[in-house]
Amino acid sequence: MKAKALTIAGSDSGGGAGIQADIKTFQERDVFGMSAITAITAQNTLGVHGVYPQTLEAIEKQIDVVLSDIGADSVKTGMLFSKEIIELVSRLLKDYKVENIVVDPVMIAKGGAKLLQDEAIEALKKHLLPQATVITPNLPEACAILGWSDINSTEAMEEAALELYKLGAKNVVVKGGHLNHEQSIDILFDGKTYSYYTNNRINTKHTHGTGCTFAAAITAELAKGNSVSEAVSTAKSFITSAISEGLAIGKGIGPTNHGAYRKELTR
Ligand SMILES: Nc1ncnc2c1ncn2[C@@H]1O[C@H](COP(=O)(O)OP(=O)(O)O)[C@@H](O)[C@H]1O
Ligand SMILES: Cc1ncc(COP(=O)(O)OP(=O)(O)O)c(N)n1
Numbered sequence: 001m002k003a004k005a006l007t008i009a010g011s012d013s014g015g016g017a018g019i020q021a022d023i024k025t026f027q028e029r030d031v032f033g034m035s036a037i038t039a040i041t042a043q044n045t046l047g048v049h050g051v052y053p054q055t056l057e058a059i060e061k062q063i064d065v066v067l068s069d070i071g072a073d074s075v076k077t078g079m080l081f082s083k084e085i086i087e088l089v090s091r092l093l094k095d096y097k098v099e100n101i102v103v104d105p106v107m108i109a110k111g112g113a114k115l116l117q118d119e120a121i122e123a124l125k126k127h128l129l130p131q132a133t134v135i136t137p138n139l140p141e142a143c144a145i146l147g148w149s150d151i152n153s154t155e156a157m158e159e160a161a162l163e164l165y166k167l168g169a170k171n172v173v174v175k176g177g178h179l180n181h182e183q184s185i186d187i188l189f190d191g192k193t194y195s196y197y198t199n200n201r202i203n204t205k206h207t208h209g210t211g212c213t214f215a216a217a218i219t220a221e222l223a224k225g226n227s228v229s230e231a232v233s234t235a236k237s238f239i240t241s242a243i244s245e246g247l248a249i250g251k252g253i254g255p256t257n258h259g260a261y262r263k264e265l266t267r
Helices: 018-028 056-069 083-095 118-131 139-146 154-165 210-223 228-244 260-266
Strands: 004-012 032-044 047-053 074-077 101-103 171-174 183-189 194-200
Touching (some): 004 210, 083 118, 139 154, 154 183, 194 228, 228 260
């Protein structure tokens, strides 16, 4: 049977991040994609021009009807915007006993727009992180969750992964896209071992949606029954291809190319 994945996230009208990136990634990884939209953003390659959160009723209904009828082998959360939305999503994921939960703790878009209210960080820590199979913070997100000012080395990334693990997630991937390093290094910590996923840093400005795409690829692989380490490994290859063929569309930071990994495999 075809694997199914649900993304609970914000809509990016520009198509590079959020729900749109997730669904494109699920499709590329041969997983049936479903969505519950938490907020609509008016977004393009120049940034976020408007944020319109959906009502709790609308969000609950979307999740309810999908999980009660179709079900999901894995669920990804992205932009959740408020404490109230986090509490709602956490309750529903518990009620439906979802097994594989990937929490991408989206906080700030690359252009600087806030996608999570400051007061929601505590709710994220208290309710959602402890339910997660995998969490995928970038360096600023890891700092915000831990109350740290900076993470600027792989040693600090390992320390952050350990401290984040103590908040209850089964696995932590600290993404190193923001590290000033010639390689792009992500570190997975499963409570015992630190595993490094490393590729050469690609010199491009077209990286809109990298975090969403990477977490969506992990979600898709978990939905198909792969282990967390296999899922992270495939997601790393997927995002590296997508960035290497990033799309120079629009006047600003273009999106990654979700079809690039498939093309590479068939070459
Ligand atoms: N320039 C780059 N070259 C290669 N990989 C990158 C580059 N920028 C980010 N990545 C990878 O993309 C994924 C998303 O990372 P990151 O940019 O840190 O997340 P976010 O989009 O949440 O800020 C990670 O696997 C990271 O290593
Ligand atoms: C609707 C929406 N959700 C998440 C993001 C952030 O996406 P990310 O993959 O971290 O990429 P950047 O926006 O930082 O390039 C978003 N922008 N919009």
